[in-house]
Amino acid sequence: MVNTPSTPTLETRNLTIRYGDSSAVKDVSLSIADRKITAIIGPSGCGKSTLLRAFNRMNDFIENVSMDGKILFRGIDLYGAEVDPVEVRRRIGMVFQKPNPFPKSIFRNVSWGPSIHGNTENLQELVETSLQKAALWKEVKDRLNGSALALSGGQQQRLCIARTLAMQPEIILMDEPCSALDPVSTSKIEDLLFELKEQYTIVIVTHNMQQASRVSDFTVFLDGGELVEFGETTQVFTRPKKKKTGDYVTGRFG
Amino acid sequence: MSSNLKKRKFIASAFKITCMSMTWICVLLLAVMLYHVTIEGLPWLSWQFLDNFPSRFPAKAGIKSALWGTVWLISFSAFFSIPLGVAAAIYLEEYAKPGRLSTLIEINIANLAGVPSIVYGILGLAIFVRGLALGRSVLAGSLTLSLLVLPVIIISSREAIRAVPTSLRQAAFALGATRWQTIRHHVLPTALPGILTGFILALSRAMGETAPLVMLGALTYVAFTPEGPMDAFTALPIQIFNWASRPQEEFHQLAAAGIIVLLAVLIIMNGSAILIRHRSLRDKKW
Numbered sequence: 001m002v003n004t005p006s007t008p009t010l011e012t013r014n015l016t017i018r019y020g021d022s023s024a025v026k027d028v029s030l031s032i033a034d035r036k037i038t039a040i041i042g043p044s045g046c047g048k049s050t051l052l053r054a055f056n057r058m059n060d061f062i063e064n065v066s067m068d069g070k071i072l073f074r075g076i077d078l079y080g081a082e083v084d085p086v087e088v089r090r091r092i093g094m095v096f097q098k099p100n101p102f103p104k105s106i107f108r109n110v111s112w113g114p115s116i117h118g119n120t121e122n123l124q125e126l127v128e129t130s131l132q133k134a135a136l137w138k139e140v141k142d143r144l145n146g147s148a149l150a151l152s153g154g155q156q157q158r159l160c161i162a163r164t165l166a167m168q169p170e171i172i173l174m175d176e177p178c179s180a181l182d183p184v185s186t187s188k189i190e191d192l193l194f195e196l197k198e199q200y201t202i203v204i205v206t207h208n209m210q211q212a213s214r215v216s217d218f219t220v221f222l223d224g225g226e227l228v229e230f231g232e233t234t235q236v237f238t239r240p241k242k243k244k245t246g247d248y249v250t251g252r253f254g
Numbered sequence: 255m256s257s258n259l260k261k262r263k264f265i266a267s268a269f270k271i272t273c274m275s276m277t278w279i280c281v282l283l284l285a286v287m288l289y290h291v292t293i294e295g296l297p298w299l300s301w302q303f304l305d306n307f308p309s310r311f312p313a314k315a316g317i318k319s320a321l322w323g324t325v326w327l328i329s330f331s332a333f334f335s336i337p338l339g340v341a342a343a344i345y346l347e348e349y350a351k352p353g354r355l356s357t358l359i360e361i362n363i364a365n366l367a368g369v370p371s372i373v374y375g376i377l378g379l380a381i382f383v384r385g386l387a388l389g390r391s392v393l394a395g396s397l398t399l400s401l402l403v404l405p406v407i408i409i410s411s412r413e414a415i416r417a418v419p420t421s422l423r424q425a426a427f428a429l430g431a432t433r434w435q436t437i438r439h440h441v442l443p444t445a446l447p448g449i450l451t452g453f454i455l456a457l458s459r460a461m462g463e464t465a466p467l468v469m470l471g472a473l474t475y476v477a478f479t480p481e482g483p484m485d486a487f488t489a490l491p492i493q494i495f496n497w498a499s500r501p502q503e504e505f506h507q508l509a510a511a512g513i514i515v516l517l518a519v520l521i522i523m524n525g526s527a528i529l530i531r532h533r534s535l536r537d538k539k540w
Contacts, residue, residue: 058428063352100421102440103396113429160425167429173269 008072009034009171009201010055015069017050017059024050026225027069032171033219037193037202038067038069039216039233041209043248047225048205052173055203056092057085073171093169097176101148101163106131106140109148109159113167126166134162135192154185161192165200172196174204178211190215209249213237221245291517295510303511307477312504317512320493322470322479323392324461324519327489330396331403331460336453338400339407343449346408347415348437367405374402375469383470390471392482398466403456410452414445447534454527458520464491472521489517 008031015136017025025047040048050059059065069131071078080086102109110127119126125142131137136158140151148159157177164172178186193215196202206212212219212233219236221229221244229236229245240246247253306316388394392419418441426492427437442449467489474496476488490512497509 056428058424061424061427086430086432088430089428094422094428096424096428098421100419100425102422102425103444112426113431116429116431116435116439163425163429 002209008032008122009074011070011072012054013070013072013085015051015054015071016067017054018046018066019050019062020064024225025054025222028222028225028227029069029221030227030230032201032203034201035197036217037197037198037204037215038218038220039212040203040220040222041207041248042222042228043253044207046222048222049175051222052175052203053094055087055171055173056091056094058094060085066115072180090167090174091169092171093164093167094173094176095157095160095164095177098180099153099160101151101156101159102149105145105148106148106159107144108152110163110166113163113238117167130162130166131159133165133196134158135188135195136162152185154181154188157181157185157189158192161189161196165196169200171201171203174202176205179207186211209237209251212247221248223248288517291510291513294507295512295514296453298507298511299514303508304515308475308496310507312502314327315497315505315508316437317490317493317515319476319479320488320490320512321515323476323487324489326392326480326483326487327396327399328457328461330392330483331399332453332457334397334400335404335407335456338405339456340411340449342404342408343411343415344437344442347412348433348441363405363408367409370465371402372465372469374398377401377467377472378466390473390486391484392480392487395470395472395487395489396466396483398470399460399463402463402466403460405535406456406459407452410455411445411449414452415441417448418444447530451527451531454523454530458523458527461520462491462516464489464495467492468495490519 010032011030015025015028016023028051040051042048053059054067054071055073061065066153067079073088074090076083090130102112104112107127110130114120114123114126128137128141131140136155139155140146140159148156151159157180161172161177178189181189190211193202193204197217204212204216214238216233218231219229219233220227221236223244229242230242231241236245237249240249265321271447303316304321305318306314307318308320309315346356346359350359375398378394378401382388382394382397383390386394388397422440422444423436426440427433431439472492473486473488474492476486480483480487494509494516497512500506
C-alpha cells in the first residue's frame with residue numbers, strides 16, 4: 001500500500017475473527033498511525049465494531065469468539081500470554097455508541113477510572129483537565145456533584161470521552177460515538193476530535209460518510225469482513241482504487 | 255354478520271366479567287378472613303400479650319417467647335442465607351460460563367425453590383439436629399430455614415444482577431477495571447434495591463413457615479426467651495398452631511391475636527420491599 005502510515009501504533013496482521021463458525025473479520029492487515037484519526041467505514045454487519053473491539057480486547061467478554069492472526073500494539077502482541085487484558089484496556093480507551101455514564105455524579109464518573117488504578121492524588125485537577133479536554137468543563141463546572149444522568153445525550157457522550165481521557169490512554173477507540181446524538185452535539189464532538197488528535201491516536205467507527213471524510217486522516221473500508229481499501233482519507237474518498245469503495249462512499253450501496 | 259359480531263361481543267364481555275368476579279372472590283375471601291381474625295383477636299391484643307410468656311390461663315398468656323424466638327430465627331437465617339445466596343448469584347451471573355453445568359445448577363435451584371417446606375424440615379432434622387448434633391436449637395432451626403429461603407434469595411438476586419445494563423459493565427471494563435472492581439462499584443450498587451427486595455420477601459417466607467420447625471421438634475411451650483444460638487425456641491406460627499389446636503375458645507382467640515401480630519410484621523416487611531423497589535425505579539433514569 002502506497003500510503004501506509006509511517007509509525008504504526010496498532011497493527012493487525014492477517015486478522016480473522018469468528019463468532020462460532022462465521023467470520024466477522026477476514027484476513028485483515030492494516031496499521032494505525034500515531035496521533036492521527038483513522039476511520040473504519042462500511043455497511044452494517046461488515047465487522048467494523050468487531051475489529052474495533054478486538055483492539056482493546058472487549059471481544060473477550062463475548063462467548064464463542066475466536067481469533068487468528070495478530071494485533072500488535074507498539075510491537076507487542078496484544079493477545080500474547082503475558083499480556084494482561086486489564087492493562088490493555090487501561091492504555092487503550094473506548095467510547096461506546098450509546099452514551100453510558102455511570103449512574104453517579106459527574107465528578108465520580110471521571111475520577112473512578114484513575115482511582116481504581118490507585119491514583120488518588122490530584123483527582124480534582126485531573127477531573128478538571130479531562131473535562132476541559134472533552135469541552136465539557138464550562139457546562140458542568142458548577143454541578144460536578146450532580147448526577148451524570150441529568151446531562152443531555154451529547155453532554156453524556158462528552159463525559160464518557162472525559163472519563164476515557166482521565167485514564168491518559170495512548171489510543172482512543174470510538175464506536176459510532178455520534179450515532180445517538182443530534183447534529184449540534186455531533187459537530188461538537190467532531191471539533192473535539194480535531195483537538196484530541198494532537199495528543200492521542202484515535203480510531204473511529206462511523207456509519208456517516210461525511211463524518212469520516214471530515215474528521216479522519218486515514219480511512220479503512222470493510223465489506224463483508226474483508227478489507228476493501230485502506231489509505232489516506234482524501235484518496236479513498238476522491239480517487240478510490242476499487243469500484244466498490246467509490247460506490248460506497250458516494251452512497252450507491254450500503 | 256351482525257349476529258356473529260353480537261356473539262363475539264357477548265363472549266368478550268362474559269370473559270371480562272368472569273375474570274373480574276374471580277378477582278373479587280379472592281379479595282372477598284381475604285377480607286372475610288381478616289375480618290374474622292380481627293374480631294376474634296383484637297380484644298386480646300395488648301402490651302401484656304406481647305410481653306407475657308405462654309400460660310395455661312388464657313388471660314395471662316402471651317407471645318413473648320414466640321416473638322423473640324422468631325426474631326432470633328430470622329436474624330440467624332439472614333446471617334447464613336444472605337451472604338451465601340448473594341455470592342452464589344454473583345458467581346452464576348458474572349463468572350460462570352454458560353454451559354451444561356450452569357444450566358443444571360440453574361434448574362436445580364429453581365426446583366429447590368418449589369420443594370415443600372416439610373422436606374426441608376426432614377433434611378434439617380437429619381443433618382442439623384441429629385447429624386451435627388445441634389439439637390432442637392435456634393441454630394438448627396435457622397440453618398433449616400436458611401436452606402429453605404436460599405433458592406429464593408439466589409433467584410431474586412440473580413434477576414436483580416441480570417437487570418444491570420451490560421453497557422454499564424462495558425464502561426467499567428473499558429476503563430481497565432477488573433471484574434471484581436466492576437461488580438463492587440457498579441453491578442452491586444445498581445442491583446442493590448432488587449437484591450434487598452428479594453431478602454425481605456425471602457425472610458418473610460421464613461417467618462411464616464411452621465412445618466419445618468415442627469418437624470425439627472421445636473417446642474410448643476417455652477417459658478423463656480432464647481439467650482444464645484444453642485437454646486431451645488418456639489416461633490410465632492408454632493405458638494399460633496398450638497393455641498388453635500386447643501379445645502378452649504379463649505385460646506382460639508389468642509391464636510387470632512397471634513395471627514394479627516404475625517400479619518402485621520409481614521405486612522411491614524413486604525411494605526418496605528415495595529417501598530425500596532418503588533424508590534429505586536424512581537431514581538433509575540437510564
